[in-house]
Amino acid sequence: MRHVGKGTRAVRGGVKHTSDDVGSVIEPIYQTALFDFREPEKKVVPHGTAPLKYSREDNPTVHAVERKMAELEHGADAVGTSSGMAAITTLLMALIRPGMEVLIPLDVYGSTLVLIERLGKFGVKVVITDPGNENVLASIGRGVDIVFIESLSNPLLRVYDIPQIVKAAHEVGAVVIVDNTLATPIGMNPLLHGADYVIHSATKYLGGHNDAVGGFVIGADAEAMKGVWEWRRVLGTIMEPFTAFLIDRGLKTLHIRMRRHEESARAVAEYLMEHPKVERVYYPCMPNHESYELARKLLSNCGGIVSFEVKGGLDAAMAVYKNVRLIIPSVSFGGTESIITHPASTTHAHWSPEDRARAGIRDNLLRLSVGLEDVEDIIEDLDQALRRVP
Numbered sequence: 276m277r278h279v280g281k282g283t284r285a286v287r288g289g290v291k292h293t294s295d296d297v298g299s300v301i302e303p304i305y306q307t308a309l310f311d312f313r314e315p316e317k318k319v320v321p322h323g324t325a326p327l328k329y330s331r332e333d334n335p336t337v338h339a340v341e342r343k344m345a346e347l348e349h350g351a352d353a354v355g356t357s358s359g360m361a362a363i364t365t366l367l368m369a370l371i372r373p374g375m376e377v378l379i380p381l382d383v384y385g386s387t388l389v390l391i392e393r394l395g396k397f398g399v400k401v402v403i404t405d406p407g408n409e410n411v412l413a414s415i416g417r418g419v420d421i422v423f424i425e426s427l428s429n430p431l432l433r434v435y436d437i438p439q440i441v442k443a444a445h446e447v448g449a450v451v452i453v454d455n456t457l458a459t460p461i462g463m464n465p466l467l468h469g470a471d472y473v474i475h476s477a478t479k480y481l482g483g484h485n486d487a488v489g490g491f492v493i494g495a496d497a498e499a500m501k502g503v504w505e506w507r508r509v510l511g512t513i514m515e516p517f518t519a520f521l522i523d524r525g526l527k528t529l530h531i532r533m534r535r536h537e538e539s540a541r542a543v544a545e546y547l548m549e550h551p552k553v554e555r556v557y558y559p560c561m562p563n564h565e566s567y568e569l570a571r572k573l574l575s576n577c578g579g580i581v582s583f584e585v586k587g588g589l590d591a592a593m594a595v596y597k598n599v600r601l602i603i604p605s606v607s608f609g610g611t612e613s614i615i616t617h618p619a620s621t622t623h624a625h626w627s628p629e630d631r632a633r634a635g636i637r638d639n640l641l642r643l644s645v646g647l648e649d650v651e652d653i654i655e656d657l658d659q660a661l662r663r664v665p
């Protein structure tokens with residue numbers, strides 16, 4: 276499905292395997308661990324790798340959503356995994372060899388950084404750069420084998436210059452992996468800018484309802500993806516069929532939800548910019564953001580996350596965090612419910628103060644995932660919480 280819009284691809288893309296005689300419009304949930312192996316040659320071969328045999332290897336419900344993700348990201352193939360971290364692990368297991376060098380900026384998702392640092396024990400050299408395009412570009416040189424970046428960073432929402440980074444990486448023969456979780460395929464398609472692999476935490480916007488944990492690896496090259504499929508098989512990191520169903524269902528409204536997330540996030544950012552108790556607002560499509568020009572060039576949707584610093588330090592931020600009523604203090608983002616996170620005490624709590632400073636995570640920073648409630652109610656809640664700031 277190449278010549279239709281993103282919305283049509285989100286609703287109707289993928290494949291359908293039903294051969295039943297009841298005319299199901301929706302792909303059934305194939306909740307089965309194994310498949311009848313008589314005459315396997317007559318059955319569907321999802322990735323062209325092996326006939327359906329066992330759901331740790333392949334499953335038709337999972338395959339249906341994988342095809343949809345491949346279409347949404349303009350990839351040759353996709354594999355669904357049990358989480359975003361499982362997607363990163365499976366891909367890295369397929370790619371790394373002792374002696375390889377992996378380059379990664381400090382502002383990637385914390386668990387990604389920990390995982391990649393730990394590859395050191397397999398003889399991989401890990402180079403962690405300071406955040407920002409200049410620092411990444413300056414570090415790409417001979418010897419680099421893999422560059423791992425996020426198209427839109429978290430929580431400060433820096434836009435990484437995928438076309439420039441891909442160009443520099445490919446000049447030295449390095450592979451580029453882009454975590455496109457925050458931008459989503461609606462905001463950006465890194466493979467169209469030459470990246471080699473895209474990974475997603477489907478737990479966030481793709482599923483979109485805070486009710487499923489999953490991930491995807493999407494690759495530009497079908498042959499290379501066979502290695503990823505093989506590693507998923509031996510690691511056992513495949514997505515559950517019911518999760519695949521939920522994520523496929525979520526994807527059908529992705530384009531609509533992202534439009535609304537963006538609209539509401541922009542309104543919240545504008546409100547916060549004017550608030551006397553707010554020191555600084557981070558939203559990539561606001562002119563005060565360091566990535567504003569790149570966001571205009573590369574993003575077709577600015578997403579639903581707004582981060583902000585409250586005047587008065589840690590206590591002031593905690594006053595907002597503890598006093599919201601509609602917004603839920605928690606972790607994660609990208610779902611229907613608005614969620615507020617205090618990075619310094621949650622996602623970045625185990626970091627040293629020096630590393631937090633290097634990454635720009637201040638004690639008074641809050642990250643707000645603007646949900647799909649009425650934006651007036653979200654703003655009203657922020658307003659009453661900000662009134663509690665001493």
Ligand SMILES: Cc1ncc(COP(=O)(O)O)c(C=O)c1O
Nearest residue numbers: 358359360384454456476478489
């Ligand atoms: C940008 C990003 N990538 C990957 C992950 C990992 O995804 P999961 O929690 O589904 O394993 C997360 C989780 O927060 C994330 O924010």
